[in-house]
Amino acid sequence: MTKHMAVPKKNQTTRLTKGVQTLTEEAYAQIEERIVTLRLKPGEVLSEQALSVSLKIGRTPIREALQRLAREGLIIVLPRKGILVSDINPRKQLLVLEVRRELERLLSRSGAERATKEEREQLMETGRAMDVAGKNNDDIAFMRLDSDLNRLLLEAGHNEYAARAMRLTQGLSRRFWYMHYREAADLPLCAKLHAEQARAIAKGDPAKAAKASDYLMDYVESFTRTTVEV
Secondary structure, eight states, X not given: OOOOOSOOXXXXXXXXXXXXXXXXXXXXXXXXHHHHTTSSOTTOEEOHHHHHHHHTOOHHHHHHHHHHHHHTTSEEEETTTEEEEOOOOHHHHHHHHHHHHHHHHHHHHHHHHXXXXXXXXXXXXXXXXXXXXXXXXXXXXXXXHHHXXXXXXXXXXXXXXXXXXXXXXXXXXXXHHHHHHHHHOOHHHHHHHHHHHHHHHHTTOHHHHHHHHHHHHHHHHHHHHXXXXX
């Protein structure tokens, strides 16, 4: 596997679908990436002040980003005690996948039916970039493209209720994968399955999009069960 040991600064990798971000969204994206890629480790204590200084973003956007991360289960806020990065539990991850599988299929099918022309173009572009990341075995590029694809999946489905529920599973799934992929995952295959899902949605075929989603989730579940057994 690739031997990346540190995450490049965010401005060293261009997001394909970045758009205009608010300070809260920027704070969320940077903190989430640090948690998902284990720069902020499970059990680590977080400080609003330290994050504000590190990210050069005011404390109000930092606080709002942390509230979102708490809702998504990536951090735990303990009143009068502090803010902790949540632990990772492989068996609980299988429960996350039960929910994610159904939502992933629903949003893939809906995206194929409802995506705008611009969203379809972005999905195709993300699929092409996923192919490159897989061929290069580039874990950091893959993680960032996976984040982009997650966002596109939510937007293209045009179902705010499914999107709201799906957000509760995405960060947890990405962090789990990053923690264990070196021991049990096939990054090129995983990137290929993501790319095929993106293209199926972009091409507007609901049945193929749902099937591509199931193939991806079959792989993710198999990978997760391997880590439980290790």
